[in-house]
Amino acid sequence: MLDLFKKYRTLLLLCAFVLSALLFYSTHLRTQERTTLFEKMVLVFTGPLQQGMDGLVTTVADTWSRYLWLVRTEEENRELLQENRRLKAALDQLEEVRLSNERLRTLLNFREDIQLPALPARVIGEDASGWFRTVVIDRGSADGVTEGLAVVVPEGAVGRIIAVAPGYARVLLVTDPSSAVAALVQRSRTRGVARGRGDSLSFEYALRDQDVVIGDRIISSGMGGLFPKGIVLGTVTQVAREGYRMFQEVEIAPFVDFDQLEEVLILLKEDA
Template sequence: MLSLLKRYRRFLFVSVLLLYPLFAFLVTGRRGREPNLLDRALIGMTSPLQSLLNRVIDSAVGAVNHYVDLRGVRQENDALRLENMQLRAAVQALGEARAENDRLKQLLQYAEKAPGPEIPARVVGVNPVAKLLSVRISSGERQGVFQGMSVVTPDGIVGQVIRTTGGYADVALVTDPQSRVGVRVQRSRARGTAAGAGSGPLKLENMLRTEDVEDGDLIITAGTDGVYPPGLIVGRVANLQKREHGMFQAADIIPAVDTTKLEEVLVVGSPYQEAAPMVEGTR
């Protein structure tokens, strides 16, 4: 018994100090007597401890409330962040749909003005081989696309159909090094050739040194190569070099169409499209 009292003497002492005021209040509270010397001593001794306990309890309660508030704010922030991401995705989708709608409207307006049949198509693939710059489109023989037809956009020429299957076709771009397009200067009607250079601007070739050409002139198709109808936009002259010797002058042609950003195109017939079936029928 004595060992237990020695072991818990501090606890018992503190308990007595804390419980004595309560016991005294219960015994004498109704009579409302003035605290005696012992009461005052005990109150003085226990007040700091009670204040410390109150502060500890208040701090603990405040920490719990703060944690609950922070957890609620964090959950609310997560929900708002998710909603923001969803709204941004919806805005992006609407912006993309609006841009596609604008492109299709321009394509439709061009198709209505252009003579002859036009077959719309989407670019669905890009040839990764640098030796042949080409793209694959979503229209083929079933839609009336055949080898030799030209591919354009409302901004200008794109390339020539070189291979077709049932539902797809491959188009060699005007920037391909093997591409050659008969062109003329719209202002002066001077004729020449637009040659693909693989990347960057096209090259103006076979333009006589005596012809009237200036930087900024609009270059259009001449309709003499059997591929492109006349009058389609090719690009504008840049870096003109008027040589003092030789037969020809040189220049760059900045393409009107950025072939690296194609999405929708039109396939149109070449000037010899009507003659091609007749030649095949004579075989």
């Protein structure tokens, strides 16, 4: 212990002197009325140091507060972002419900307009092979569905049932090349057959001198027992009377958007 004191004697004495001076200064400061030269020197030397220390402490405190504020802000932003996503998903679901209700309301109104027994169904699949134009619906023989029934939407004709299972049925679209519907021109009453062409239809067996023009609406004639009379098939987009052919070539754009089918009506037999 004595060796340690001898080794740091000068430093210890200096610290003791400074401490004693500060204690004396502090005690004397409470009782004196005037500032001494020594006190002035102390203020001169310690003032900048205290100012610097105060500034450093303030800066550190501000930095720490700003860091804590940024952390809280980031957490709040993350929570707000998650809440925004939840609300957006809820709004999307509500919008889908609203659109579905609108389609079903339109379908039910159309059902009342045609005054025929009809069964609503949802489209749950479509042919993926590319060989046929068909869709699958969620109604089958258990619901009274049989082969040959017509399928429609408010925009017009969809197709006919060609295969039935207890809970499902397959519908051949009117645009399939193997589909044919007895039809007529609504304006001029010219008769013919609307046949599928993949994405469109053709109006066949209309004599070259019969009245068919671009923009005419083609509807089902009611003959053949498939569709009732007046179901819209499409609009004439092209008419050609070439050479000495007996029949004119007429192309029809279907009213129904078959890529957007979601709900349909199956037209039941009168005694069903």
